[in-house]
Amino acid sequence: xxxxxxxxxxxxxxxxxxxxxxxxxxxxxxxxxxxxxxxxxxxxxxxxxxxxxxxxxxxxxxxxxxxxxxxxxxxxxxxxxxxxxxxxxxxxxxxxxxxxxxxxxxxxxxxxxxxxxxxxxxxxxxxxxxxxxxxxxxxxxxxxxxxxxxxxxxxxxxxxxxxxxxxxxxxxxxxxxxxxxxxxxxxxxxxxxxxxxxxxxxxxxxxxxxxxxxxxxxxxxxxxx
Amino acid sequence: xxxxxxxxxxxxxxxxxxxxxxxxxxxxxxxxxxxxxxxxxxxxxxxxxxxxxxxxxxxxxxxxxxxxxxxxxxxxxxxxxxxxxxxxxxxxxxxxxxxxxxxxxxxxxxxxxxxxxxxxxxxxxxxxxxxxxxxxxxxxxxxxxxxxxxxxxxxxxxxxxxxxxxxxxxxxxxxxxxxxxxxxxxxxxxxxxxxxxxxxxxxxxxxxxxxxxxxxxxxxxxxxxxxxxxxxxxxxxxxxx
Numbered sequence: 188x189x190x191x192x193x194x195x196x197x198x199x200x201x202x203x204x205x206x207x208x209x210x211x212x213x214x215x216x217x218x219x220x221x222x223x224x225x226x227x228x229x230x231x232x233x234x235x236x237x238x239x240x241x242x243x244x245x246x247x248x249x250x251x252x253x254x255x256x257x258x259x260x261x262x263x264x265x266x267x268x269x270x271x272x273x274x275x276x277x278x279x280x281x282x283x284x285x286x287x288x289x290x291x292x293x294x295x296x297x298x299x300x301x302x303x304x305x306x307x308x309x310x311x312x313x314x315x316x317x318x319x320x321x322x323x324x325x326x327x328x329x330x331x332x333x334x335x336x337x338x339x340x341x342x343x344x345x346x347x348x349x350x351x352x353x354x355x356x357x358x359x360x361x362x363x364x365x366x367x368x369x370x371x372x373x374x375x376x377x378x379x380x381x382x383x384x385x386x387x388x389x390x391x392x393x394x395x396x397x398x399x400x401x402x403x404x405x406x407x408x409x410x411x412x
Numbered sequence: 413x414x415x416x417x418x419x420x421x422x423x424x425x426x427x428x429x430x431x432x433x434x435x436x437x438x439x440x441x442x443x444x445x446x447x448x449x450x451x452x453x454x455x456x457x458x459x460x461x462x463x464x465x466x467x468x469x470x471x472x473x474x475x476x477x478x479x480x481x482x483x484x485x486x487x488x489x490x491x492x493x494x495x496x497x498x499x500x501x502x503x504x505x506x507x508x509x510x511x512x513x514x515x516x517x518x519x520x521x522x523x524x525x526x527x528x529x530x531x532x533x534x535x536x537x538x539x540x541x542x543x544x545x546x547x548x549x550x551x552x553x554x555x556x557x558x559x560x561x562x563x564x565x566x567x568x569x570x571x572x573x574x575x576x577x578x579x580x581x582x583x584x585x586x587x588x589x590x591x592x593x594x595x596x597x598x599x600x601x602x603x604x605x606x607x608x609x610x611x612x613x614x615x616x617x618x619x620x621x622x623x624x625x626x627x628x629x630x631x632x633x634x635x636x637x638x639x640x641x642x643x644x645x646x647x648x649x650x651x652x653x
Binding site for chain 1: 461463483486487488489490491493495497499500501502503504505506507514515517518546547548566572
């Protein structure tokens with residue numbers, strides 16, 4: 188244990204940098220994934236035959252696209268996307284480059300989660316808004332999104348945690364962060380103590396993220412008093 | 413105020429929800445639409461609430477024929493019709509004040525006017541001290557009173573009540589019916605109540621229609637219809653009491 192502490196002190200700057208890179212990759216990715224996935228999920232939900240703006244064609248295309256992207260294993264996704272990543276980020280290596288596949292892999296997941304959240308919402312409130320003469324835009328922005336905020340925030344934490352673990356995987360193919368440190372020192376240099384420290388830090392980050400978002404969601408959730 | 417002329421509504425080609433229904437609801441009425449499930453009550457409500465269109469026939473609301481009106485015109489009419497639902501359908505993430513304010517926000521009224529109107533309506537439904545509370549903190553009767561206040565926010569001429577007391581106990585039911593009657597008398601709002609309980613109609617409606625299998629079984633003044641029911645459907649509903 189004392190030994191692990193000494194290793195921690197020796198590597199603290201490298202590990203700290205890893206923590207920052209992991210947080211950077213995860214949170215930028217999850218934010219961008221929501222910027223894409225939230226409207227996509229809403230679009231999917233409203234385009235159902237009994238939805239607000241029924242459109243079978245749009246619904247099938249979106250659903251198919253989401254399923255296809257979600258079926259590709261993440262590591263393969265990273266490799267397939269290398270040319271695209273170079274185009275967007277200017278490089279295929281490093282933390283910023285890792286954000287591109289992270290966003291593309293998680294946006295469809297976010298869309299499905301948003302769709303599920305909207306499905307759980309009491310359809311009666313949408314009927315009520317319709318009966319009051321609300322436009323579709325008003326129903327989406329004033330009913331559907333505000334009513335599902337607590338679930339959306341819980342989904343945000345699920346996605347953020349998924350991003351932390353995916354970003355560690357991306358570490359294997361050149362992304363930065365704690366995953367990269369764990370692989371470089373633990374696997375390539377046989378310094379398993381550094382790997383253990385990286386994993387401990389990842390566990391701590393995950394626990395903190397979960398706690399933080401659960402607390403926010405509980406505070407904003409007015410359905411259970 | 414509300415006129416249906418030979419209205420038929422068909423779903424999925426051959427399933428008739430309403431067949432050749434003609435009726436007039438006058439200003440100031442408390443009009444009861446009663447029937448067992450599947451009689452066509454919900455379809456009637458959707459037609460009057462402009463949530464669906466008739467397959468054939470004409471509907472006139474507030475003196476306007478609603479055939480072929482634009483979405484904007486439909487929304488304008490909807491603002492003159494407040495709806496109260498069986499399941500209350502309140503926005504759970506909004507406070508009582510936020511719920512009552514909702515229809516006014518839709519028409520972009522200014523904040524001060526909305527606040528004043530909320531206070532006024534909360535007083536009417538006797539929930540002034542509950543304005544900052546959330547629906548989850550209220551009882552069923554209180555939730556329905558919030559829903560009634562919300563339905564009245566835009567000063568509608570008509571209030572549609574879809575099974576307004578089915579989720580409530582008998583004591584609360586009486587309280588809500590008293591409130592509905594008061595709204596009719598004090599504010600002059602025409603009330604349409606859709607229910608499967610003939611007791612509700614008996615308690616507050618001056619006129620009524622009995623629906624059976626999508627057709628009108630009988631219609632008239634409540635006291636007349638109940639005193640001397642002509643149709644088996646009415647008799648059956650009365651037997652259930």
